[in-house]
Amino acid sequence: MDGRDVDYTDILVEGFLNKRSTIFKEKGDVAAAGRDVLSASYKPDNPNHRDAQIEQLVKYFAPCMRNEAPANLLVYGKTGTGKTLITRHVAGKIVSRGAAGGFVPPHVIYINVKMCNTKYRILAKMCEDLGLDVPKTGLATDQVLETLKTLLKRDRRNLVAIIDEIDLLVRSREKDDLLYMLTRLSEEEPLVRVSVVGISNDLRFKTFLGIRVLSSLNAGEIVFPPYTTAELEDILMERAELAFNDGAYDRMIISTIANLAAKEDGDARKAIALLLKAAEVAEHKESHFIDADHVLIARDSLEFDATKNFLGTLPDQFKLVIIGISNTQAYNKCAVNTGSLLGIYHELMRQSDEITTSIGDRRLLQILKELRDHGVIDLHVISNGRHGRYSVSSMVIDRKIIEAVFSKDPVLRKLLNYVPKTRCLDTFFHQ
Numbered sequence: 001m002d003g004r005d006v007d008y009t010d011i012l013v014e015g016f017l018n019k020r021s022t023i024f025k026e027k028g029d030v031a032a033a034g035r036d037v038l039s040a041s042y043k044p045d046n047p048n049h050r051d052a053q054i055e056q057l058v059k060y061f062a063p064c065m066r067n068e069a070p071a072n073l074l075v076y077g078k079t080g081t082g083k084t085l086i087t088r089h090v091a092g093k094i095v096s097r098g099a100a101g102g103f104v105p106p107h108v109i110y111i112n113v114k115m116c117n118t119k120y121r122i123l124a125k126m127c128e129d130l131g132l133d134v135p136k137t138g139l140a141t142d143q144v145l146e147t148l149k150t151l152l153k154r155d156r157r158n159l160v161a162i163i164d165e166i167d168l169l170v171r172s173r174e175k176d177d178l179l180y181m182l183t184r185l186s187e188e189e190p191l192v193r194v195s196v197v198g199i200s201n202d203l204r205f206k207t208f209l210g211i212r213v214l215s216s217l218n219a220g221e222i223v224f225p226p227y228t229t230a231e232l233e234d235i236l237m238e239r240a241e242l243a244f245n246d247g248a249y250d251r252m253i254i255s256t257i258a259n260l261a262a263k264e265d266g267d268a269r270k271a272i273a274l275l276l277k278a279a280e281v282a283e284h285k286e287s288h289f290i291d292a293d294h295v296l297i298a299r300d301s302l303e304f305d306a307t308k309n310f311l312g313t314l315p316d317q318f319k320l321v322i323i324g325i326s327n328t329q330a331y332n333k334c335a336v337n338t339g340s341l342l343g344i345y346h347e348l349m350r351q352s353d354e355i356t357t358s359i360g361d362r363r364l365l366q367i368l369k370e371l372r373d374h375g376v377i378d379l380h381v382i383s384n385g386r387h388g389r390y391s392v393s394s395m396v397i398d399r400k401i402i403e404a405v406f407s408k409d410p411v412l413r414k415l416l417n418y419v420p421k422t423r424c425l426d427t428f429f430h431q
């Protein structure tokens with residue numbers, strides 16, 4: 001008989017089928033358990049530590065309970081402070097309470113500018129949520145706005161538009177046009193009642209708005225402060241109870257994770273991501289509990305991912321400067337004199353036909369400062385007696401990370417092999 005009696009793949013599949021995770025709880029009868037509870041889409045039932053903001057939001061929605069339109073509102077706070085979760089949570093409760101009787105629930109429409117990034121698409125989505133499909137492109141924005149107006153007049157219900165990550169819209173070419181249109185709608189048509197709840201993690205958001213929009217928006221504000229270590233600890237404990245097997249974690253380990261995350265701006269998203277990664281490391285090592293080593297490995301790997309993402313999205317000029325410094329360190333074994341770096345940049349540019357943007361001294365300095373502020377490079381001044389003082393740049397992040405990211409691009413991959421000809425500081429000194 002050809003081959004083996006039993007298919008090896010089948011054996012492996014059976015093995016995995018019967019394998020229980022050392023860390024994550026099985027789904028069983030519980031609605032959400034295991035990994036799901038730590039995913040971005042999971043919505044906790046009764047979010048903790050945001051009572052003040054919940055109270056302010058309920059107050060904000062109170063006019064709806066008298067069938068009146070609420071004002072406009074801006075929700076601010078750094079990333080991962082619960083703005084999206086809590087705003088949607090409260091809005092959801094208001095709608096379901098209204099549906100249960102007593103008042104006409106408002107139409108609440110949630111739009112995230114990351115998904116829907118033009119005024120046309122946002123207005124079209126509003127029409128769609130009100131039950132009328134609008135073509136994705138092709139109409140004039142004013143036509144879509146007219147359609148929306150007609151729908152709202154017909155319904156006579158308050159519309160509360162939650163526009164999340166609204167700073168992205170206002171900073172784009174679209175500027176504050178949409179906000180202008182929406183605020184004008186209610187002013188012009190007494191039967192149309194639109195309220196805007198804008199959510200932003202950019203605290204400078206209002207400085208992007210023109211005066212006419214600022215005055216007609218006339219919005220209240222709710223601020224979400226970063227979570228403290230103790231608050232993050234509670235949030236993580238609640239998730240851990242649902243996600244992990246008994247004995248797979250203890251308060252100490254949760255507190256270690258909360259501490260690390262609190263240092264990073266009290267961001268609950270990062271804290272939960274770190275908890276998930278640590279659990280995955282523990283599971284991978286077939287451990288029955290998460291220990292401090294797993295947490296450290298998880299933190300390094302998340303940092304590695306974040307650095308990789310950051311490097312990948314930089315403009316070409318920044319990448320060339322990084323390659324210049326990194327190659328000098330790797331091949332010439334020295335930190336690069338900032339004065340020579342411009343020469344190295346242009347050497348690199350000549351090696352590729354694709355990168356054609358030349359830069360001058362001032363731009364180079366700006367780029368260096370930005371890279372330093374993001375912790376990619378170090379800048380220091382060294383003094384060498386009668387030779388005077390020199391400013392040098394050196395890499396903070398590992399060459400391996402740079403290679404991993406840049407070698408994905410064929411143009412940059414070639415440049416990573418280039419040995420700079422420009423003399424760098426050490427050789428300059430040793431003449």
Ligand SMILES: Nc1ncnc2c1ncn2[C@@H]1O[C@H](COP(=O)(O)OP(=O)(O)OP(=O)(O)O)[C@@H](O)[C@H]1O
Binds near residue numbers: 048080085
């Ligand atoms: N009080 C809380 N209780 C439980 N989980 C929370 C709480 N606050 C935030 N989270 C969780 O943390 C993550 C980030 O929260 P959220 O998305 O609301 O942050 P955000 O302030 O909108 O951040 P961004 O500005 O980046 O959009 C989500 O997974 C959310 O479920």
Ligand SMILES: [Mg+2]
Binds near residue numbers: 085164
């Ligand atoms: Mg958000």
